[in-house]
Amino acid sequence: MDVALGSTAPPQDVELRATAFEFAVEPTLLFDPHADQILDANPAACTLLGYDRALLRQTKVSTLHSGQLPALIVFTQAVLDKGAYWTNALTPRHATGQSLRLEYAGSLLPQDGRSLVLLTMSDLDARRRRYVDAAAEDHMRGGIATWQRVERVFQDIERENQLILRAAGEGIYGVNAEGKTTFVNPAAERMLGWAAEELVGKEIHPIVHHTHHDGRHYPDHDCPIYAAFRDGAVHQVDGEVFWRKDGTPVWVEYTSTPIRDRGVVVGAVIVFRDVSQRREADEKLHAALAEVDRLRERLELENAYLQEEIRIETNPRGIIGQSEAIQKTLRQVKLVAPTTAAVMITGESGTGKELIARAIHEASSRRDRPLIRVNCAAIPRELFESEFFGHVRGAFTGAMRDRIGRFELADGGTLFLDEVGEIPLELQGKLLRVLQEGNFERVGEERTRAVDVRAIAATNRDLKQEVQRGRFREDLYFRLNVFPVESVPLRERREDIPLLAQHFLNRESKALKSELRLSEGDARRLTRYDWPGNVRELQNVIERAAILAQNGRLRINLPDAAGAQPSTGSAQVKPEAGSAVMTSAEMRAHERANIVAALQACSGKVFGPGGAAEMLDIKPTTLASRIKALGIAPRPRGSAGLSG
Ligand SMILES: Nc1ncnc2c1ncn2[C@@H]1O[C@H](COP(=O)(O)OP(=O)(O)OP(=O)(O)O)[C@@H](O)[C@H]1O
Secondary structure, eight states, X not given: OOSOTTTTSOXXXXXXXXXXXXXXXXXXXXXXXXXXXXXXXXXXHHHHHTOOHHHHHTSBHHHHTTTOHHHHHHHHHHHHHHSEEEESOOOOBOTTSOBOOEEEEEXXXXXXXXXXXXXXEEEHHHHHHHHHHHHHHHHHHHHXXXXXXXXXXXXXXXXXXXXHHHHOSSEEXXXXXXXXXXXXXXXXXXXXXXXXXXXXXXXXXXXXXXXXXXXXXXOGGGOHHHHHHHHOOOEXXXXXXXXXXXXXXXXXXXXXXXXXXXXEEEEEEEEEEEOHHHHXXXXXXXXXXXXXXXXXXXXXXXXXXXXXXXXXXXXXXXXXXXXXXXXXXXXXXXXXXXXXXXXXXXXXXXXXXXXXXXHHHHTSTTTTSOEEEEEGGGSOGGGHHHHHHEEOTTSSTTOOSOEEOHXXXXXXXXXXEETGGGSOHHHHHHHHHHHHHOEEEOBTOOOEEEOOOEEEEEESSOHHHHHHTTSSOHHHHHHHTTEEEEEOOGGGOTTHHHHHHHHHHHHHHHHHTSOOBOOHHHHHHHHHSOOTTHHHXXXXXXXXXXXXXXXXXXXXXXXXXXXXXXXXXXXXXXXXXTOOOOOHHHHHHHHHHHHHHHHHHTTTOOSSTTSHHHHHTSOHHHHHHHHHHTTOBOOOTTSSOOBO
């Protein structure tokens, strides 16, 4: 610096100050206001103003501020007066002619009796730029903090995801678009027996998914997991296996979900679970259901068989008799069975009213549903309603649980009201309502239930008379008496007696496994008797006679004189014309012909399935002994017939 600042100072200080002037960041000028002359300018000032130092030293202060002299004078004067002053009213000219926006800070510098001004210039534009930069920097610093926070959040999420992956019970693994494994969670490691390190970075399909359970190769282009990258769809699969490291299969159910990055599929995540136990349970269940089906089928068959058995027992052919009365009854059965009409069967006790009712039921379309019999004479008066309609628990004292009534049991079938005349008057109205409307309520319950029941009633009383006496409701009588059938007493159809007797005797012979014969004399005595107990009585007499039989001869005990003597079996009375009674020779011939016919039908086969014994429903050994006893000579099987 050419100008000696503060000349009173020691030389080293003067030098130091000159250096400070030289290196100051702020542009600084030293000028003499009185001489209007710039004395010196530091390099920063030269740069700011665009002049070199030498030129500036020759420049007048007023030239630098051309056109601003008043403001320059004011400022200079203020510095001289106050010792220091600031202004930004002055805009010196840059060497290029452009005026600069500066802030001036002037201070008075006394030098050798002169008053000089040391002027520091601050570039306002530069200062503003610095502020902006500082603000931007502040902003940036703040932004970084925000970014760091966001990053921390992401890290937390990632950590949570890792925790979730680790905690998940399902096996989870990821694959990238090249089919390489990107991660494997611990559950997947556990289920597959592979460690994550052994799988990550490798194609997983050839390691765990290479073969179907049945041993067929599983090409990766068929694999739904890889398909997820191709079609971008979620694939849900059940019934496949993954292979464990130890070579055993594990049944899995899995979902392969594609992962997209800005719309592009970059891989898939596979979530799977071990379903071996479920499959095992399913298989057991299927096996159990198949077993249930098999048992049900067997039961159905058994049921059909039993139903058939019951039918055989009770079909109309079970009604024995050739009398006109029986023929008429059979015609009536045939006529009324297919209808839904109520039937009233009247007749003395033991004449076969129930048998007729069963015959109607069996010949009707309801035969696959039950016939439910209610013996109205056997029900205590107070239990009638519950017996008919059922009750709910607590409906009355002693009603410990719900009970279904006869009407519900007979739903779809037939209700046989035996001894219908015994129904108490107060219940007759309710009975009528059910028969008319098909609705009823269980005792103690409000709910109305619907039933579809066909009624068949039977009575040995004169119901018409009961109606006249006010003991039976007339409307109910008409309702039940839609189709009357009369069951004729045995004494009015005597020709049926020997047939019935023989029928019961056959049954007894079979049960007692002994050959019992009904002699003509027995038949005659039985026919003469009046049978007040009708068929039931006849049945009892034959049963008793069979038990008391000696050497195959029956001992028939009848209450009257005609039957009081035991049968001698010696009477050789020819059957009366029209009677079906056979002599024992006839019966033998009949049996012989029957066996020959059976043998012919079975091509001479006696034993086993399709044999004559099976056809005749007797034991093969019994048949063999009868064949011998009757002198039937069996022909070789396949020949035209049998001799005899
Ligand atoms: N025509 C017949 N053929 C074969 N058995 C018969 C015949 N009629 C009656 N029975 C037999 O006689 C017995 C009495 O018959 P059933 O019970 O049907 O008479 P019921 O008129 O209903 O008697 P009750 O009025 O006393 O109830 C039964 O064992 C039945 O099988």
